[in-house]
Amino acid sequence: MKQTPLADPRPADIKGPEDLRAMSPGEVRRLVPEIRRLLVDTVTRTGGHLGPNLGVVELSVALHRVFESPRDAILWDTGHQSYVHKILTGRAGDLGTLRRRGGLSGYPSRAESPHDVIENSHASTVLSWAAGLARAHGLRGERDRAVVAVIGDGALTGGMAWEALNNIAAAPGRPVIVVLNDNTRSYGPTAGGIAEHLAALRTGTARDHLFESLGLARLGPVDGHDITALETALRHARDLGRSVVVHCVTEKGRGHAPAEQDEADRQHAVRPLAPGRPGGDGSPSWTAVFGRELARLGAERPDLVAVTAAMLHPTGLTEFAGRHPDRTLDVGIAEQHAVTTAAGLALGGMHPVVAIYATFLNRAYDQLLLDAALHRAPLTLVLDRAGVTGDDGPSHNGMWDLSLLNTVPGLRVAAPRDAATLRRALREAVAVHDGPTAVRFPKGTTGPDIPAVDTVRGVDVLRRGELADLLLVSVGAMGGTCLEIASLLALDGVGVTVVDPRWIKPVPQALVELSLGHRLVATVEDNGRAGGAGAAVAQALGDAGAPAPVRTFGLPQRFLDHGSRAEILESAGLTAPRIADTLAAALLYSRAAAAPAPLPVPRPPVPGSAVPPH
Incomplete structure (x- = not known):
């Protein structure tokens, strides 16, 4: 009887790596193009790091078939190549929320999954993480847990990676499996002598092997798009019982013609296709x-x-x-x-x-x-x-x-x-x-130019208030917001002068002098408040004996979740209406405090009591 062929496996069917490990080799081969299709369809809509993830589809599949995450730790450097890892650990259905507020992070996120061991988004750090984790496993007697560090060849140009390799090689009892994802690129082509050495390894013309000279085992180069070869090499590495570099050669942007043909960065990152993104005013970035x-x-x-x-x-x-x-x-x-x-x-x-x-x-x-x-x-x-x-x-x-x-x-x-x-x-x-x-300067587009109405010894005046109520100091790209704040306060009869120092360190003397004629000084910036421009202005005014109090508006000193710039500024209270309300209340309080106290009204004496002396 003729068998009905199995339906092509879909990424959304994978609820965890165990589902992947249960697949036959044929099912795995049919899964790979489905993952690429999902990446292209989704990331071109949401925006994100497309090219790096297209290049690690087979590598990610092989890693999760050989190792048992999260018991075996799979660490990524940098984490922007972890989208396939997210799919294989049960998050395919959420990929459409990538980089959106409340959705999936564009990097590993411990809040999302136990399979995301570290939140690694800056390059060249993963080998140090792996060295420490492997040492911890050894000290706890956990000899059956592998530590796998996936690092791109571009990240090997960072010195911290070599500091870690030096120590990994010197700790034979605490093995680390280093998976070198060699695609000859970071954003663009990888620069330096390391790139030349890896090229010689790929072509077999290397006279010596750098990793082996450090005392590390080396496997490969392995075709990073051949799942069978990858699984064989990774199992060998797992069973060696010593630190080893598995050299995998991959192609950034694999399987997507626009990425493969883009010699600049192989579509390292793409913008979302959604309407309304910055730049609608025609201004340049x-x-x-x-x-x-x-x-x-x-x-x-x-x-x-x-x-x-x-x-x-x-x-x-x-x-x-x-x-x-x-x-x-x-x-x-x-x-x-x-x-x-x-x-x-x-x-x-x-x-x-x-x-x-x-x-x-x-x-x-x-x-x-x-x-x-x-x-x-x-x-x-x-x-x-x-x-x-x-x-x-x-x-x-x-x-x-x-x-x-x-x-x-x-x-x-x-x-x-x-x-x-x-x-x-x-x-x-x-x-x-x-x-x-x-x-x-910030990310995004510049918007229209904001002309100064006057300049006082290098400090641009963007608006002059008729009353000397508030000196509003705009830092960098917050100029438009500060002008909107001034307009809102003017509706309540508040006189606001908006200034932009342009050069914010050191604090200009002219800014200190301008503050002397105002009842309140406020600064607005999109840096953290601790030690930022506002703190420097407050210190400068205090040192000069300026009587005006200073209110500083900036980002709270905490790690902010991903979302659009507008969403994050709103959640931090850095919007014109929120700041205007706060400043209006502060000015009302300062007026009340400055008003002369009313004379006390004598109370009539309580019958039978003595009248207190004046």
Whole structure:
């Protein structure tokens, strides 16, 4: 009797890795294209990291068939390649909520699943996590639990990965299985000597093997799209009983023609197709404005050098690199090295511009403090995605940079409010020759320019109030919000002067003097309140003996869930109506406090009691 062929398995049918392990090899082979179809259909609608996940479909399937998550820990570096892992651990039905408020995170999330062991979204850290976890298993006598760290070849350009490998090799009793996902790319092609060594391993022309010279076993290269070969190699690695590198060669964007043909970043990340996304006013992105202005400056200034940490295209350096390839330096995912290399370039007579995301500045704080600032090196940091970025989640909100930058002696910081002030700030920053500078701007589009009605010694006045009730200090991209706040308060008869210092560190003396004529000063920023621009203004006014109290509005100092920028600002209370209500109440209270106290009215004496003396 002829058998009815089994229906093609669907990703939504997988409630956990055990369902995957129960499948026959034929069912698994039919599942793979269904997963790719789901990724393309969903991520092109929601937005997210499409290319990296298309490249790890077979690898993710093989990992979950060989290892028993979550007892065996599967750790991802970086976590943006974990969408397939989410599907295989029972979250396919929720993939349509990816990066939406209340939906799936674009990275591993411990709140979502026990299979998400760490919330890893910054590169080059997973091997340190794995080393610590494997040591903990050993100390607890748990010898039957594997620790698997999946790391992209781009992440091996970060120094922390090599610090971890050095220690993993020295701990033979605590084995770590390092799965090297070698797709020759991070955002763009992987830079540096590590990439060249891996290329030699792929072609069989390597004269020695770097990993083996460290004392690690090595398996591969293995075809990362051959599930049978992958499962064989991973089982071998599991049974070795020692730390091993499994070298898997994959193709970023595999199975999706637009990604395979895109040589820039293989559709590393795609925007959602939903209507209403930023840019409806036709304004350019902040990144594009910076990139074009830097390219113009590069033609004028032969001493300018652009430095990127594996993010040439995302940080807007493409045009500069095209015009000045000899003055463009990609150091890989190595922000610490980028900043100190820039300090060396500065000491050698060049003016480097280091373009990184604001959240990644956290990793190079020591280098900024003790290499750049201590040596008064004339370099410029350009911090893209400063403030609320939204859908990438808590690790990518650039809400820490001002708090860090405010502690660095001699550093000047600009926060432009629009495209015109960004171009101006960049030119002013690279003109500084006696120390480091920084220019920060948010994700998204610039919106229309906001002209100043006056300028007081470098401080732009965006609106003058008829009454000296409130001095409202706008920080960076909050200019439009501050003008809306002023308009709302004006309806209640409150006089508001809105100013934008543009250069917010150090606090301009003119800002201190402007505050002297107002009853209340308020600052609005999308940095964390602790140590941010508002805190610096309050300290400067206090040091100067300014009598006006200061109210600071910014982000709460906590990790913010993913969502749109507007949703996060609203949840943090950083909307014009909320701030206007708070300030109206504060001004009402200050008026009442300033009013003369009424004279006491003598009470009539109680019969039979003595009248108290006056």
